[in-house]
Amino acid sequence: MAIGLTHYLVLGAILFSLGLYTVLTRRNAISVLMGVELILNSANINYVAFSHFSSGNVDGQIYAIFVIMLAAAEAAVGLAIVLAIFQLFHTIDVGAVETLKE
Amino acid sequence: MELATAIFYLVAAVTVGSAAMVAFSRNIIYSAFSLLGTFAGVAGIYVFLGADFVAAVQVLIYVGGILVLILFAVMLTHRITDVQITNRAAGRIPALVMVAVFIALLVQTIQETPWVKAKEIVYVPTTGAIGDLFLQSYLLPFELASLVLLAALIGAVVLARKEIKE
Amino acid sequence: MTDHVLTYMTFFPLAGMVVVLLLPRERHDLVRWASALFTLPPLLLAVWLYRNFDPVNPGLQFVEKAAWIPAYNINYFVAVDGISISMVLLTALLTFLCIFASWGIDKGVKGYFALFLLLDTGMMGVFVALDFFLFYIFWEVMLLPMYFLIGIWGGPRREYAAIKFFLYTLFGSVLMLLAILALYFSSEPHTFDMTQLIAQSSRYGTTPLHFWPFDHLRWGFQHVVWMALFIGFAIKIPAFPFHTWLPDAHVEAPTAISVILAGILLKMGAYGILRINYPMLPEATADLAYYFLGALGTWNIIYGALCAMAQKDFKKLVAYSSVSHMGYVMLGMASFTPQGISGAVLQMFNHGTITGMLFLLVGVIYDRAHHRDIDGFGGLAAVMPVYTGVSVLAFFASMGLPGLSGFISEVLVLLGAWQKYPLLSALGASGVILTAGYLLWTIQRVYLGATNEKYKAMPEINGRELFTLVPLGIIVIILGVYPNALLDLLRASLDQLNQLVIPHLS
Amino acid sequence: MEHPIQTDYLRWIVLLPLLGAGWNGLLGAQLQKRVGKWLVSLFACAPVVFSFLLSLAAFFGLLALKPEERFLTDRVYAWLSLGSLHVDVAFWVDPLSAVMILVVTGIGGLIHIYSIGYMHEDRSYWRYFAFLNLFTFAMLLLVTADNLLLMFIGWEGVGLCSYALIGFWYQDHVNTRAGNKAFIVNRVGDFGFILGIFLIFWSLDQQGHGTVAFREIATFASLLQGQEIWGIGVVTLATLFLFLGATGKSAQIPLYVWLPDAMQGPTPVSALIHAATMVTAGVYMIARLNFLFSMAPVTLEVVASVGVATALLAATIALTQTDIKRVLAYSTISQLGYMFLAAGVAAYGAAIFHLMTHAFFKACLFLGSGSVIHAMGGEQDMRKMGGLSRSLPWTFWTFTIAVLAIAGTPLTAGFFSKDEILWQAFSSPHGSSWLWLLGVAGAGMTAFYMFRQLFLVFFGECRADHHVQEHLHESPKVMTLPLVVLAVGSIAAGWIGLPGIFGPNLFAQWLEPVLGAAHEAHGSGAAEGTLMVFSVGVAAFGFYLAYLIYYRRALAPEHFSSLAGGLLYRLSYNKYYIDEIYQFVFIRGTLLLARIGVWIDQYIIDFIVDGSARTTALVSWVNGLFDNYVIDGIVNQLADSTFAAGDKFRKVQTGNINSYLYVILGAVIVAIIVKLRYWS
DSSP, X not given: OOOOXXXXXXXXXXXXXXXXXXXXXXXXXXXXXXXXXXXXXXXHHHHHHHIIIIIOSSHHHXXXXXXXXXXXXXXXXXXXXXXXXXXXXXXXXXXXXXXXXX | OOHHHHHHHHHHHHHHHHHXXXXXXXXXXXXXXXXXXXXXXXXXXXXXXXXXXXXXXXXXXIXXXXXXXXXXXXXXXXXXXXSOOOOOBOOHHHHHXXXXXXHHHHHHHHHHSOXXXXXXXXXXXXXXXXXXXXXXXXXXXXXXHHHHHHXXXXXXXXXXXXOOOO | OXXXXXXXHHHHHHHHHHHHHHSOTTOHHHHHHHHHHHHHHHHHHHHHXXXXXXXXXXXXXXXXXXXXEGGGTEEEEEEEOTTTHHHHHHHHHHHHHHHHHTTTOOSSHHHHHHHXXXXXXXXXXXXXBOBHXXXXXXXXXXXXXXXXXXXXXXXXXXXXXXXXXXXXXXXXXXXXXXXXHHHHHHSSSOOOXXXXXXXXXXXXXXXOOOSTTSTTTTOOHHHHHHHHHHHHHXXXXXXXXXXXXXXXXXXXXXXXXXXXXXXXXXXXXXXHIIIIIHHHSHHHHHHHHIIIIIIHHHHHHHHHHHHHHTOOBHXXXXXXXXXXHHHHHHHHHTTOSHHHHHHHHHHHHHHHHHHHHHHHHHHHHHHHHSOOBGGGOOOXXXXXXXXXXXXHHHHHHHTTOTTSHHHHHHHHHHHHHHHHOHHHHHHHHHHHHHXXXXXXXXXXXXXXXXXXXXGTTOOOOOHHHHHHHHHHHHHHHXXXXXXXXXXXXXXXXXXXXXXXXXXXXX | OOOOEEOSSHHHHHHHHHHHHHHHHHHHHHHHHHTOHHHHHHHHHHHHHHHHHHHXXXXXXXXXXXXXXXXXXXXXXXXEEETTEEEEEEEEEOHHHHHHHHHHHHHHHHHHHHHHHHTTTOTTHHHHHHHHXXXXXXXXXXXXXXXXXXXXXXXXXXXXXXXXXXXXXXTSHHHHHXXXXXXXXXXXXXXXXXHHHHHHHHHHHHTTOOOOBHHHHHHHGGGGTTOEETTEEHHHHHHHHHHHHHHHHTTOTTSTTHHHHGGGSOHHHHHIIIIISGGGHHHHHHHHTHHHHHTOHHHHHHHHHHHHHHHHHHHHHHTTOOBXXXXXXHHHHHHHHHHHHHHHTTOHHXXXXXXXXXXXXXXXXXXXXXXXHHHTTSOOBGGGOOOTTTTOHHHHHHHHHXXXXXXXXXXXXXXXXXXXXXXXXXXXXXXXXXXXHHHHHHHHHHXXXXXXXXXXXXXXXXXXXXXXXXXXXXXXXXXXXXXXXXXXXXXXXXXXXXXXXXXOOHHHHHHHHHHOOOOOOSSOHHHHHHHHHHHHHHHHHHHHHHIIIIISOOSOHHHHHTGGGGHHHHHHHTGGGHHHHHIIIIIHHHHHHHHHXXXXXXXXXXXXXXXXXXXXXXXXXXXXXXXXXXXXXXXXXXXXXXXXXXXXXXXGOOOOHHHHHHHHHHHHHHHHHHHHHHOO
16 A cells, blocks of 8 residues: 555544643643644644645645744743743642632 | 655654653653654655655754753753652543544544545655745735744743842 | 035934044033034035925936945945935934934933934935835934933833834834835845836736735735835834824933934834835825825824823823824825825925924923923913914914914825815814814913913023024924925925826726 | 906015014014113004005005906915916905905004004013014905915914914913914814815816916806715805805804904904904905805805804894993904895895994994093993093094994994895895894894993993092093094995995995996885885884983883893803803813723723723823823733733633643544534
8 A cells, every 4th residue: 555645644643642642641841842742743744744645735834834833932932931830839740830720 | 565665654653653752751851852753753754745845844943943942941940860850640541531532533534534636746846835935925924923933032031031039 | 525415414424423432421512512513514415405406307316326235236325306305304404403402411421422323324314225225224223223312311211112112113124124025026136226126016916815814805915015014114104003102202202302203203104105115016005095094194183183182291292293293194195196295295394393393392391390291381471482482383383374384284285185085184174173272272281371480480491492493493484485495396206106106096 | 367467566565564573573572671662663553554555555556447457466476386286475456355455454553553552551562563463464465365275374374363362461361261262263164264275176176277366266166067076066065165264263153152252352452353354354255255155055045044143143142241342242243244144145245345334333342442441440341330421532422433333323334334234135136034134133132232332331320439430531642543533434434335225336336346246136226215214213223222221221121131031131141151062062072082082992902901901090090091002001911911811711710731621622522523423
């Protein structure tokens, strides 16, 4: 079986699920962020795959680049928040930072 | 099995394997380093898909930027000398169940959907085309993106700087 | 000498800055006189320019062009035409007078005057540059000293005002830079030369855009570039809703800087639209002028006047009156009639002189009373009759009293606008009533009535202050009686500019 | 178009007073201190006198020409020239403006001379004369301008001088407020005027003849016929706009409210600006553009109705006023109403005739009242006067003559001009018997309140306190002499415009080249005579009533004031509460508008930066201005508002990120299942 669209999509799905699992189970904020990165990567694989197999133009890749850009922004802000939280609470356990709850 | 197919499976395996390390490793340092494999693997996948520019961007930004950021964050928030570097996980069972259900659904969707096929699959350099698009039909999103990045940058600096308590 | 008159005018103050920096720090008077000395030649050259400008020629005059960065086709290219001549004259005049208005600065005198001279170069450069790259560089050169002049020599909330000013204008600059690059890359061969970009203006067409939010509008590349440039310039004008930096910056800035801000910086927005948007993107101009210049300008007139009415701070009142008066400029530009567009450019000049006077006048009493609360004065006419006389002249000029310059430009704007947009013109004309309302109310509260006991012994306006005000007052009267003194210079170029856009009007 | 005769002295008629104003304005303070007030007066009065002589020269110059060629012009320079707009600074004198410049410089000159005596004690003597000269300049500019835009300079210029002179004693805020009111109300009128100019210019421009010069407008006016804008005929709309301007300047409904307050200025100013000249500018403008107004019957109807309504309304208010100058102010408004009534029935000549005679007798009345106020030491309340005829004989006699004239006593100037108006209102094709009847009613009231004033001030016992009584004195010669001249004018000025049944109407003939031939009356001479007798009878009744009440004291005024429970009296005495209504509707309205703006902005801010309302209100309270925080609010309070928004939502939040994720994931799964099962 030649490598086709389905292969890439399944790969993306697996990556997505792993990311999801990470986000769901980890209590460490940085790990959660890593999970998010996995999810974003899986989405990008889908974009590029569709661009390659379905549309035949590079629009999908453009979106992938936008996603990468957003991921960079998200990582910067997210990690900054993590650092700020660490300074404030001296932990980055997401469960410990539930001050939104009264 | 062709060589290309073999290499695809190899790259995919590296990607998935390191992603699994990220997901399951108990040590956050290992997790962070495994992320390198995932990112590199995904870049490889892009190469397979003929997306040379995106692959390059992937390496530059993810590996060169985000990963380094994450490592910095890990280092800054843990004393590296600590024996126990916590990477506690909780609620594994429900998470596994949810994820399993989810992936099943995804795979089913992938199988059942009649995907549109392109007329021909080409492998040409895409950098020029992407550049053109950015300055023509995607000019506005492109400019907005720069604004978002600027905002994120300022936001990150504001958030991360140390408060000087009076 | 005369071949490089514009270069001399632009870079004389820069040379002055170098000289001032070399002077000893504690010799305040020496620094002041040196600054005056280095702004005087541009003024004299401006007079020469005025006398030698050929009013019949609609094209560029006193052209200087030299290759600068050939690799990117960037040139040192300066010239004047009817669009810029009035602004060049205004800049030369106001900077010279503002040196004298800055005499009272006694903190960091050397730095102040050095920055001021740098600012002068930047402003003059913006008005004479005809290469986009050069234009942008001067634009940025002007912003930086302004930031420091407000941030260091300003009032109590100066840092806030300076940062606000800087962020607003930087935001505008970024958009403008993107638009400049877009124009550069879409030209063939790539060029920053404004005249060539104008010649290629038909290239852009209106290829529709396929992404949100433009997919439902018949917008093309040039509309988007137009908007980017417009926002950049609208911040400077300042058009609603980009105007809130203005009151803060004015209130905090020292008197002379307020004069420069209102007199020259605000004009750059309108000038940029005329210089760049109109000829380079005529189709988009024809499509968008009604909404973003005509209607928004009318809104500016009324909104600014209403806001001014609510002010208690004298300087804020004048700042909001600027918002209102710049609305006339926008409305006039949008009319595409010879009267309207000439009126708009004349209004730019007149607003520079009149509002300049008003800020100088506020500065005079601020120096004496150390506050600007309108209700805190009263009856100054009995104490300072000469000062009151000059103030009333400026107020009535601002109100558009016939016989003074403000009337000519306002009536031309409204007359020109009537042809295309009678309703907007009528609304704009009603702004005149509001203007009379808040200005008369201010006159009444500050100058008339029983004399406030606190200011019984307020010293009369002194010679130096009069020296800054009288030339402006004379110009206000002359242009009211004989507006052709300036209109003659503008007419040919502005007519030509109109003709570029008119064919695209639907 | 015949070529007018080019002269180069007309400009000096206008410019001489400007020179006087400039001289006194710049140097007057020093002259007054160093040399004395006489020099200031000299530099103020001489230019006006010379202007008057030049005006006479122009008048005789015109007289020497054939009637249809009576036209002098003086083009000074091109003022504005842009596109199709060409405006010159050019002056012209035709029979109509010749009348006006003679009135302005003649009566103006007399009032200048009178002011020498009246203002003698004032510290700001020089400033007074500078403004008075500036006013004369602006008024002359208004009447001699050869185009609408130049006329507008004079139009606003007289408003400026009026503002400055009403608030002349600026130390008191009552005066400055009156000045502000006059200027702003006039600005509303000017707004209409300028729109009228725009409309005329562009409508003519569409026909290829864009112009604002009167003579060219007259030539091309017929092109405007049939043009429309916003569904209204261009001529109608333009003339209505112009008429709005006229109501402002000439104090007609709805913009008359500023004139009574304008009496805060020095009395000679009231005489010159607010009686004789400036307020008649609207009448002059309509006469000047008579060809346009005649093309718009709707406008004429409006003009006539507004005129007669103003005449009646002001007369009813004047019945009960107690301030000597306020009575005259309302009387002026009422008389101006008559002029507009005449203009509205297309009897422009009658309007100008009344304008001229009114200038004489009203100036005389104001100067007379000024003399009284001067003698009473500033007292203006008629209830505290009385019996002044003995101590102020010159004032008394001249005042009486002027009262007789305004009341329409036969053979005085007011009789001829008012009668002409009433006759035209009745007989003109645009007139009606209703207009005539209302006009006659107003004339009766005029006679009543004017004689009431005469009796209250000059007859009976003096009601002033002893201190004032001891100081009663006749005014100096410099003040009484102008009174005498004006009194003579109040009688003689009417004889140049005799009604048809008495002889040739020289005045109408003189104006004929400008205003066209007066229409042939469709009534007979007998009808005119009958109406005349009737209106004289009504005026005599008004006199008799005043005589009974205020001279013989046979009838108590309370008898009338208590009619209808005193309601009518209170309405009249309080000027129908119009000022209060305007204050409430327009002034408060504008401020309310601002507040609505505030409210909307706050609402929008609250919408954008949810939850920051409290901070916003605080900032708004501090700054008093809303727009600071539409945008600043977003910039400065983003953090606050985010927190505040979170504050609102936190009730539904647990703060546990994982639980959110489960919810999201569950929802997505359900969504996918639904999609796969039911929509695939």
